[in-house]
Amino acid sequence: MADTPFLIGENMTGGYGPVDILHNCTIAVNKGEIAVIVGPNGAGKSTAMKATFGMLNLRGGRVMLDGEDITKLSPQARVRKGMGFVPQTHNIFTGMTVEENLEMGAFIRDDEVGIKETMEQIYGLFPILRQKRYQAAGELSGGQRQQVAVGRALMTKPSVLLLDEPTAGVSPIVMDELFDRIIEIARTGISILMVEQNARQALDIADKGYVLVQGANRFTDTGEALLADPEVRRSFLGG
Amino acid sequence: MATSTRNLLLFAGVALLFILTGLFQSWNLSLQILNIGILSAIMALGVNMQWGYAGLFSTGIVGSVALGGLAVVVVSAKPVPEGFAAGGWAVLGGLALGVAVIVAATLLYRAMKPGRLRALAVTALVVAGFFLYRYVFDQGVAAVEAFNPATYGNIGGFGLPSLLAWPVGAIFAGLGAWVIGKIALGLRSDYLAIATLGIAEIIVVVLKSEDWLARGVKNVTGLPRPWPVPYEVDLQADPEFVARVTGWGFDPITASTIFVKLLYLAIFGAVLLAIIWASERALNSPWGRMMRAIRDNEVAASAMGKNVTRRHLQIFIIGSAVVGLAGAMLTSMEGQLVPGVYSPLRFTFLIWVMVIVGGSGNNWGAVLGGLLLGWLWLAVEYLGPGLMGWLTAALPAGDLKTHLIDSAQHMRLVTLGIVLLLVLRFAPRGLIPEK
Amino acid sequence: MDFLNALVALLNFVVIPGVAYGSQLALGALGVTLIFGVLRFSNFAHGDTMAFGTAIVIMFTWLFQSWGISFGPLPTALLALPFGIAATAALVLATDAGIYKFYRRQKAAPIILVIVSAGVMFVMNGLVRLIIGVEERNFTDGARFLLDGNTFKAATGLAEPLVIKTTVAVTVVVAVICVAALFWFLQKTRTGKSMRAFSDNEDLALLSGINPDRVVQVTWIIAAALAVIAGTLYGLDKSFRPFVYFQLLLPVFAAAVVGGLGSPLGAIAGGYIVALSEVVLTYAWKKVATYVLPDSLAPDGLMQLLSTDYKVAVSFSILIIVLLFMPTGIFKGK
Known part of the structure; x- marks a missing residue:
């Protein structure tokens, strides 16, 4: 392989x-x-x-x-x-809620059940996003915004x-956490x-x-x- | 050299249009169109400075033209001492008070710390100031307008020579541009377009409704001609002139009108050439190069320490002043101020099309565009209804025929709009492109 | 009693006309703000889009009237609205495909698009004049009043009448329906959300697979529909004249800028702010003041802050204040 x-x-x-x-x-x-x-x-x-x-x-x-x-x-x-791509800047829809950001990530998919499933997986990966799902993404902290950005890209199931x-x-602590999540994502085969x-x-x-x-x-x-x-x-x- | 031959041919082509008009219609009409065309070309030069050199889009050109026209009334209209004595000082005092309130509010705003208290204080000052201003101003206006409203009803002008009004027109338009530029420049480029649209509408409304100033829609007529242009009747009464032209085989009446128009042509042409000379100098100076650098890359220019907004303000004021100058020249040639003629179509849009068709950023292009479209516009105005009448001659009189004849003037709007869109799309650099 | 009379006069001459006019401006400003959000330029042709749509609506109204079709107490123009919207949507879509699309592909500067839209404005303006002429047109029919002054006076015993014109009621109801439908569309539907996403972050929207051409088309159709509705309501309430619609451009822009370009909520707030300021500043307050103040203080003049000629100055002043103190508008546009 x-x-x-x-x-x-x-x-x-x-x-x-x-x-x-x-x-x-x-x-x-x-x-x-x-x-x-x-x-x-x-x-x-x-x-x-x-x-x-x-x-x-x-x-x-x-x-x-x-x-x-x-x-x-x-x-x-x-x-x-x-392929999923997360740009360095301007990588979220600031005026839309976290959940809408994820929905937009899944724009090319039309299997509604599957979309819900992927969204649940992402909320499992980034629990804080579930808490803030109805909040505008632009109001989140830097680390949380990166999680939204990664989550959005994951919605296409790349x-x-x-x-x-x-x-x-982002701060060193947040960085470590982000790297942990990235390892987790890789473990799912991505x-x-x-x-x-x-x-x-x-x-x-x-x-x-x-x-x-x-x-x-x-x-x-x-x-x-x-x-x-x-x-x-x-x-x-x-x- | 190929380009300069091409440019010469273009100008020759436009000249031919005027010659043909002279031969087949009348030289009077041809010269009339040419004079207005030259004034349009001067306005186009002003707009070209704003758009071509600096990339600023103003939709308020008609406002600068109207301010220029107002300057002629203020400077050269006959004084109305009775009207002024009745309330002139109150009106001016009221206006001064208004300006003082705005200045005081600005100072207060700058002096106080941000917060609710400041908002309250500034609002209170403005509101109180407004009522005080209205109190003083309204009394003055009522008194001025009460004096012989059929003939005057305004404060009158200074009765000075008309030539003096031209630079004053430029100053008026420049001041207007300063106010609007101070506010709208440095923000999104759309905002300048929107703000200038508004200020131009307001200037025209002021001219139409402030009777004390320039009699509003009652118009000011009988403005003096600029030195050295004589009146036709005086020429016809001058035995020397009559003897000379009849000696050359001309009819004295036609000869006098043409003589007057030729004089205007000489004066306007001289002003046009002076402005071209000055702006060519400016364009090729370090200042002009910096302007173009800013236009082409604002970010880079401001990174190099250029104060972009300040430069923009400068060029915006200069461009508007040139337009105001032409506006004053136009009013003093026509001898009357008719606020109704200041339509955005004629004095904003048409000038725009002149600049873009001629070639943005190129002074000669702006002049060519001014003369060419000036000819087209007026030729269509004079010849269009006739042409439409000729085309529809076969139709029976009725609604359709009237509708078609009436629609000739609306076709002008559509045609010009389409010309602009086509040029922008297929030849965005215009007839004489920027070097 | 005097106080009630004053209140009724205030409602009758300030609040009700202000709200009706505000609704019309809000619908117009919504179109401007949506186009700005998605296509990123201020559309100078919007006033003339309103005029074009209204002209078509008037033609259909005449046609229906000639066929003897009416809408009972409501204006026939409401029946003609869908036809006006269809024609206008077709026109703006054709304009987009033939003109704007080219500049979008080139990624032209916004100011170029503004100039192009000014060109489109004049073509449309000419078209409207060709179609319907420059004269004033009244096309209101149906019942004139929902509540007429005499009935009100008889019922309440007040000296001041309260009048609600049918057109005012229709304006408010239609505006509420439109705004509700628009917000439902933007917040709840996939296409609506993709429009918001595109307006929020174009590059990311493209990365997410949102089709830009479709977003742009939907935006034009909605903006055209809003423009036709706004224009028709304004024409019903007052009257139709092409030149007046050109002049509506300034208050509509002012409303959109006050609210924050690109913000739909802002456009609505802006519409009412501009309209109410205009009415408040140009209304002659003498009548209300006479009721409220004691006789000794009764005003001599009309107590009008600005002559109605200067309506345009009100929109302009509001615009300037916003540009000076909060250039992104109340609702933080772009």
Whole structure:
């Protein structure tokens, strides 16, 4: 299973405009595993992840999902193929209630019973959301908003979830809790690909880690091995 | 060089329109349209500064034109000493009081700490101030309007030369723009459009209903002509002029009207060229480059430390002042102030279409648009009903025929709207694009 | 007794007309605010959309009248409403497909869309004049009064009459029904929620698989329906003149901005705030004051704060106050 990654962006080259940001960059995640992209500012971490989601033009390489080539699909079409994406900012409907946020996440589904079921699962995963289900999402705290954002993406029952810096701007305690939940989500068989600023903690929970520099792969290994690698520690984890 | 040939051809084409009008209709009409076209071109230059240089969309151009017209009445209308003596000071005092209340309220608002007390104090001041203002102002208005309402009923003007009214018109319009710009600039771009729509409507309503000022809908007529334009009757009575033109084989009456129009043409043309010269200089100066930089990327410009709102306010005021200048010139050429003519269609929308068709951001484009659409607009006004009459000549007289003839003027609205939409869609850079 | 008379006069000349006018403005402002929320520009053509729809309603009213169809005591125009809405919805959908869609695809700046909508405004304005002319049209029929002054005076023995015109009652009832239906739609239905989601966060709505074209179309249809209803109610209550509808644009915008552009609740509140301020400031208070004040203090003048010519100044002043002190409006729009 580990040999055929569930989602892989292979040798991706491209950018938003005429300038290439990614250079022959490869990112992959296996079924039910957590893969983390780390690296210095401006290394193209988010860009690499967005490339797998079809948010920029690739001039080279391809993206495969479960053995199918999805390189040409739009982000919306990829959502229907089973990819969930949580943007870094503006990732909730602030004027709508928590429950409506989840409902909107399930917009492409029309099995009403199934939707209720998924919603229950999400409330089980994030109990605080059940308490605040009728409150406007914009009124919640930073950590709770991230839970809404992740919950919204989970509503489509994705097979792979992309998270863009899910812990940006939340306190360390909340961050630990969020990581715990992410591990829980991965245990249900959903693959997780995330970009993280807090490299050490993220690699700690990662099955696979990618260290990017200037849009290219620098180091790729298991999270554990990367944490142990002295060069990675020196250059990217602050010693 | 291909572009400059193209531009010359475009201007030649417009010139041809005026020549054909002269040959087939009359030179009087052609010159009349040309003069108004030049004034429209000046207004278009003002709007082009706001939109083309700075990306500001104002829907209140008619307000600036009307303020320019008002300036002519204030500066050059004959004084009405009796009317002024009756209540002029009370009216002006009332207005000054009104301004003082607004200033005091602003100062109070700034001086006090936010909270309920401040809201109460400021509201109380404004309400009390309003009643005091109305008390003083109403008495003055009643007294002024009571004096010989059939002829005057207003406070009159200063009786100064009409030429002096032109810069004053620019100042009036600039002041109006300052007030509205101070409030609406720096917010969402839509708000300027909405706020200017409102202020323009208010300015026109003031002109229509404040009889003490410019006689409202009773109109002010007999405004003096700007130096050195003579009156036709005086020319016709001048034996020297009559002798000379008859010597050249012209009819003295036609010759006098054409002579007057040519003089206007010379004066307006000179003003137009001066404004183009000044704005070309400005556009190519560091200031102009900064303006365009701000227009193209506000975020970047403000990140570089440019005060975007302040620059916008500057250009908004200057643009409105240019429009006000043209508005004053128009009123002093027509010799009367008729508030009813200030329709948003004619003086806001048409000018907009001139700028966009001509080429936003390009002064020559604005001039070309002004002359071309000025010609189209007025030619249709003079020729349209005739054309429609000719087209419907075969129809029996009846409802349908009247309806079609009446609808000629509404077609103008539809046509202009469609022209604007088509240009925006297919040639957003206009006939003479920005370099 | 004097106090009751004053109260009745207040109701009759200020509150009732204010509420009716407020309902009309609120419906108009709802359309503006929905379009702003979803398409992100201030639609300058909204006043003329109201005029166009009303013109069609008037044509159908005439047709029905010529066929001898009436709606009993209610205005025939109510029967013609669905036809006006259908025609207007078709027109705005065609406008969107032919004009606005292009700029949406280009992700043009909002101000470009504002200019384009001003172009559309003039085309529509011309169309309306071509269809129905520029003259004033009265198309109210049915019973004139729900409660007429003499009946009221006879029943209560008061000197002041209380009059409720049928058109006023119809305005309020229709407005309540429309607002309730709109809020039910926005809060409870899937399409309504997707509209709110799209207005809240366009990118995320796209990520969630919401179809933007459908949201935009639904928004246009609702805005057109609200515009036609608002325009027809205004025309029934007062009269129809194309130029007046163009001038309604300012109070409608003021109402939408006061409430906060993009906020439906705000648009309703804004409609009533603008309408009541307008009526209160332009009403001659002499009558009410004479009842309340002792004779020695009886007013000489009309006690009118502003002449009715300056109605437009009221909307404008409210707009300015809001822009100065709370640019996002009472209900925190965008």
